[in-house]
Amino acid sequence: MSYKDKKVITIGIVSELTGLSERKIRYYEERKLIFPERSKGGTRKYSFLDVERLVDIANKMEDGMQTFEIRKMEQKQLKKKEVREKMLRGQLNAAFNMRK
Amino acid sequence: MSYKDKKVITIGIVSELTGLSERKIRYYEERKLIFPERSKGGTRKYSFLDVERLVDIANKMEDGMQTFEIRKMEQKQLKKKEVREKMLRGQLNAAFNMRK
DNA sequence: CGTGTAAGGAATTCTGACACG
DNA sequence: CGTGTAAGGAATTCTGACACG
Numbered sequence: 001m002s003y004k005d006k007k008v009i010t011i012g013i014v015s016e017l018t019g020l021s022e023r024k025i026r027y028y029e030e031r032k033l034i035f036p037e038r039s040k041g042g043t044r045k046y047s048f049l050d051v052e053r054l055v056d057i058a059n060k061m062e063d064g065m066q067t068f069e070i071r072k073m074e075q076k077q078l079k080k081k082e083v084r085e086k087m088l089r090g091q092l093n094a095a096f097n098m099r100k
Numbered sequence: 101m102s103y104k105d106k107k108v109i110t111i112g113i114v115s116e117l118t119g120l121s122e123r124k125i126r127y128y129e130e131r132k133l134i135f136p137e138r139s140k141g142g143t144r145k146y147s148f149l150d151v152e153r154l155v156d157i158a159n160k161m162e163d164g165m166q167t168f169e170i171r172k173m174e175q176k177q178l179k180k181k182e183v184r185e186k187m188l189r190g191q192l193n194a195a196f197n198m199r200k
Numbered sequence: 201c202g203t204g205t206a207a208g209g210a211a212t213t214c215t216g217a218c219a220c221g
Numbered sequence: 222c223g224t225g226t227a228a229g230g231a232a233t234t235c236t237g238a239c240a241c242g
Contacts, residue, residue: 111235
């Protein structure tokens with residue numbers, strides 16, 4: 001975990017960093033696009049990665065995409081990534097086996 | 101400016117990250133060891149670099165150093181760094197001049 | 201000098217709801 | 222569906238001060 005992934009930023013500052021209203025930021029969480037942590041008291045805590053994600057979400061919203069479409073798109077990309085990694089592992093294994 | 105230098109963390113979270121009380125953190129600011137920014141409303145905002153600095157300060161305090169000593173020490177190291185950079189620039193210039 | 205604490209107030213955040221479209 | 226807003230309350234932070242050592 002680098003600094004980028006540490007959940008330490010409160011929503012007001014995230015709002016400033018992204019230019020999005022707090023309302024929007026909370027709504028995108030409701031739609032499962034973003035997953036802040038919580039303090040003991042219940043205040044949301046975001047990472048810089050979350051901030052980047054929010055900017056990306058904002059761009060897609062501007063392009064007329066709907067929240068559920070954005071969610072699906074992210075799932076697809078996650079799946080692609082998994083497949084890619086699985087293949088890579090397979091090739092590494094094959095290469096390793098050839099050596100014996 | 102990388103993420104490390106962005107002042108985005110509130111004092112409560114800094115307290116958790118460093119293990120220092122908010123009182124101590126504010127006191128080290130009073131003694132000019134740390135320089136948070138402020139929100140419009142007046143709440144302090146720290147960077148990850150500040151968090152690292154605070155941990156370093158805490159270690160020196162544990163070793164019995166006093167705040168003014170820590171401040172002096174940091175000034176000295178800053179000066180050393182400046183001298184080093186000045187010398188480096190001088191050498192680079194010399195090397196460049198030899199080429200013509 | 202360095203730090204804890206209680207005090208009162210202000211800034212920040214939270215949730216659930218209503219509104220509009 | 223996506224977002225603004227007013228509402229009431231709770232969590233967070235701020236300052237200046239007193240205390241102890």
